[in-house]
């Protein structure tokens with residue numbers, strides 16, 4: 001493979017994948033295809049924009065004709081598809097945009113890739129369509145625990161070490177899809193289309209389902225960057241419900257490393273779950289973030305705990321996500337490189353050192369969106 005399109009490369013995870021591929025594979029031509037929605041930001045890629053093996057193309061993944069033309073002009077061998085509407089709260093307010101981009105956009109890419117690759121003498125030989133999805137398609141896990149043991153309890157589900165868990169069950173590659181939010185329903189639908197293109201036409205596809213990511217360049221509508229920024233400005237921290245929901249967190253660079261390994265060595269038609277066996281209750285994450293920001297800003301310990309503000313719960317709020325990534329760890333040898341404490345420290349430091357990046361996003365339009373979103377909660 002030589003000519004690779006990465007969709008959604010100007011977004012949070014996509015920018016880390018583009019950076020990794022551009023730096024690690026000078027022999028590849030990396031095309032970052034992105035519509036630059038509110039979530040797309042070319043400032044995320046300042047350090048690679050002048051590299052000879054990198055090119056940015058502004059395009060909507062729903063534009064079938066434009067993408068089919070690009071496939072031919074650039075003789076695309078591989079697609080790593082991350083472009084999507086990605087925020088659950090937005091999907092609750094505006095589900096149509098999620099169906100359009102996540103379902104129709106993915107279908108449009110698949111069909112254009114199919115027509116182009118089937119027109120070549122070698123057909124699908126050496127080609128790959130890699131679709132990046134989420135653990136949210138599996139639905140929500142219960143906070144069950146073994147008789148007599150209060151969660152969190154330790155388990156050895158991880159191939160490497162013991163970890164805390166808030167329930168006995170995990171999401172496995174074989175877990176039945178059961179999405180609850182318009183976001184996860186749209187991602188589930190796109191996953192089904194990708195697999196259908198393998199099963200029907202023989203397209204070499206791969207799907208991965210990853211847990212919640214955190215790290216630099218995440219749009220500040222998501223929990224961790226939003227809260228870091230609010231703590232910095234001493235604004236309220238809107239905790240949904242009781243803050244008891246559990247999420248499984250992975251440092252974004254470790255997700256990008258997994259994508260690299262799977263794109264090159266993953267088996268066609270397989271699904272791989274990606275996660276770091278790292279479950280946290282929201283309220284515990286929030287307290288850790290507050291403590292880290294306060295320490296790094298030289299504020300007294302616990303100074304900003306009073307910013308915690310319990311607000312009306314998210315509609316249909318999934319209780320617990322927990323990924324079992326044993327298959328990826330055993331079959332392809334991937335492991336997360338960072339412990340969570342280390343990752344959070346790096347992340348908070350990055351946002352505090354990159355105030356200009358944050359301030360640029362949180363002015364203007366965003367300010368209004370944020371006010372509308374949290375007004376009357």
Ligand code: NAD
Pocket residue numbers: 007008009010011012013014033034035036037038039040041059060061062081082083084085086087101105132133134135187209210211212213214218219
């Ligand atoms: P993001 O919202 O930060 O970035 C999405 C990118 O897609 C943006 O650059 C945006 O401009 C682009 N985009 C949106 N609609 C487009 C369209 N119609 N045409 C072209 N480009 C378009 O998202 P993210 O958090 O980086 O997530 C990337 C992918 O990873 C998504 O598919 C998401 O479902 C998946 N994922 C995210 C997480 C997470 O925790 N963030 C976890 C697992 C999987």
Ligand code: TYD
Pocket residue numbers: 087088089212221222223224226238239240241243245246247282314
């Ligand atoms: P989020 O970052 O939106 O990711 P996802 O919904 O995809 O898991 O939210 C992470 C968790 O934090 C989720 O349980 C919802 C909660 N949350 C809050 O309590 N307050 C907030 O302002 C946000 C954005 C999220």
